[in-house]
Amino acid sequence: MSDPKSGRNGELFLSARGLCREFGFGDRKTLAVNNVDFEFHRGEIISIVGESGSGKTTLAKMVLGLLKPTGGEIFFEGKPRDISTHRKRKLYWQNIQAIFQDPFSTYNIFNKVDLVLLDCIRLQGQGNLSKTEKFEKMKDACRFVNLKFEELSNKYPFELSGGQMQRLMIARIFMLRPKLLIADEPTSMIDACSRATILDMLLKLRDETTMTIVFITHDIGLAYYISDMVYIMEHGNIVEQGTADEAILHPKSDYTKRLLGDVPKIYDPWDFTSAAG
Numbered sequence: 001m002s003d004p005k006s007g008r009n010g011e012l013f014l015s016a017r018g019l020c021r022e023f024g025f026g027d028r029k030t031l032a033v034n035n036v037d038f039e040f041h042r043g044e045i046i047s048i049v050g051e052s053g054s055g056k057t058t059l060a061k062m063v064l065g066l067l068k069p070t071g072g073e074i075f076f077e078g079k080p081r082d083i084s085t086h087r088k089r090k091l092y093w094q095n096i097q098a099i100f101q102d103p104f105s106t107y108n109i110f111n112k113v114d115l116v117l118l119d120c121i122r123l124q125g126q127g128n129l130s131k132t133e134k135f136e137k138m139k140d141a142c143r144f145v146n147l148k149f150e151e152l153s154n155k156y157p158f159e160l161s162g163g164q165m166q167r168l169m170i171a172r173i174f175m176l177r178p179k180l181l182i183a184d185e186p187t188s189m190i191d192a193c194s195r196a197t198i199l200d201m202l203l204k205l206r207d208e209t210t211m212t213i214v215f216i217t218h219d220i221g222l223a224y225y226i227s228d229m230v231y232i233m234e235h236g237n238i239v240e241q242g243t244a245d246e247a248i249l250h251p252k253s254d255y256t257k258r259l260l261g262d263v264p265k266i267y268d269p270w271d272f273t274s275a276a277g
């Protein structure tokens with residue numbers, strides 16, 4: 001399958017067969033994720049689109065290894081994923097980073113921004129670089145997200161705007177270079193202008209690092225803008241999948257058509273100022 005946007009030729013990176021997750025018992029049982037298959041390739045941006053409660057975050061948590069599937073299997077780099085011990089989980093997590101909806105929940109509010117970035121250097125095993133080298137790395141990461149290190153340094157997370165916080169998150173990702181980034185509604189709490197900037201930075205991140213990015217959103221317009229591949233979820237099921245053009249410009253399922261009905265301007269160049277939510 002060829003993809004008009006990325007030329008999709010990366011090797012298979014992460015996949016799942018028959019992935020399920022139930023919550024509760026008996027009458028109160030919820031099938032949050034129901035028999036889901038996916039294939040994520042290296043360097044691809046994949047969007048998972050669905051309304052609130054469709055199972056997106058549950059799926060993301062299973063991929064992250066934070067929640068156990070109740071059925072099915074995940075394959076990592078071609079082999080069944082094994083995160084059965086603490087050591088194996090730690091190794092798996094070296095490959096993965098996540099950005100969540102609420103940037104403020106991610107940081108320790110008592111740590112200054114400098115420490116957030118210094119921590120990335122330490123996590124990469126470069127804690128013994130000289131002070132100047134560390135500053136250069138931190139400045140470089142800030143430059144990548146168009147922030148001035150001098151403006152951030154010595155500040156606490158709550159002194160930054162939501163948009164600045166999410167950009168700082170991306171600076172972290174730039175430094176850590178995970179193989180997989182899961183961004184769960186990263187733009188839903190920030191203004192439209194910052195949203196466009198964040199999306200463009202995710203694209204730049206993918207282009208400069210060949211990272212695989214899973215972008216989770218309820219906004220099919222944002223998904224079209226950013227993704228190579230799209231999966232549409234309804235009540236725990238994948239009801240549509242394909243390249244962004246296949247799934248969004250030529251949808252087969254009624255559900256996708258209904259979601260598109262909410263975005264009348266999908267065929268026009270995307271207008272971020274009108275993107276609500």
Ligand SMILES: Nc1ncnc2c1ncn2[C@@H]1O[C@H](COP(=O)(O)OP(=O)(O)O)[C@@H](O)[C@H]1O
Nearest residue numbers: 023030032050051052053054055056057058059
């Ligand atoms: N820890 C949990 N316990 C019970 N039910 C849950 C839990 N987490 C999610 N669910 C249920 O699973 C379904 C999917 O939720 P979620 O994955 O958060 O959806 P989304 O991220 O698409 O909004 C919802 O019906 C939600 O109430």
Ligand SMILES: [Mg+2]
Nearest residue numbers: 056057058184
């Ligand atoms: Mg969610």
